[in-house]
Amino acid sequence: MELIVEPEFALPDYKKIASEVVEDDAEKKRIKILENIADATKLTLPQKFVDSEAHHMLHHFQHDLEKAGIKWEQYLEQIKKTEEEMKNEWTESVRARAKRELILSKIAEKENLKSYRDVFEFLEKKD
Numbered sequence: 001m002e003l004i005v006e007p008e009f010a011l012p013d014y015k016k017i018a019s020e021v022v023e024d025d026a027e028k029k030r031i032k033i034l035e036n037i038a039d040a041t042k043l044t045l046p047q048k049f050v051d052s053e054a055h056h057m058l059h060h061f062q063h064d065l066e067k068a069g070i071k072w073e074q075y076l077e078q079i080k081k082t083e084e085e086m087k088n089e090w091t092e093s094v095r096a097r098a099k100r101e102l103i104l105s106k107i108a109e110k111e112n113l114k115s116y117r118d119v120f121e122f123l124e125k126k127d
Helices: 014-019 026-040 049-065 072-079 085-110 116-124
Strands: none
Touching: 014 026, 014 049, 014 116, 026 085, 026 116, 049 072, 072 085, 085 116
């Protein structure tokens, strides 16, 4: 198995971006903060990285179906799609999710935070 290395990238001024978000609902605010930081972050994910993430996502989905008593092949038949079509449909969401997770991890590392919750609490603080 080939080792997949996370891409290097520079974070934008995430504190400034977070401070500019105005939203009363806490969950919506966190989503908007992360979207804005992601939009301002120049990060190209290698295709192997995306493929690996898509494979993991597909595997978890298959496992969830099995726990619900649904066979993967039956599910594909029911929705009239192939496994490859499913992967292709998920590619953009996989890219977005992976980018968000890399950004949160990098902020956590840079600010010496232990969890994504800590990152959001840090970003939501008004200095």
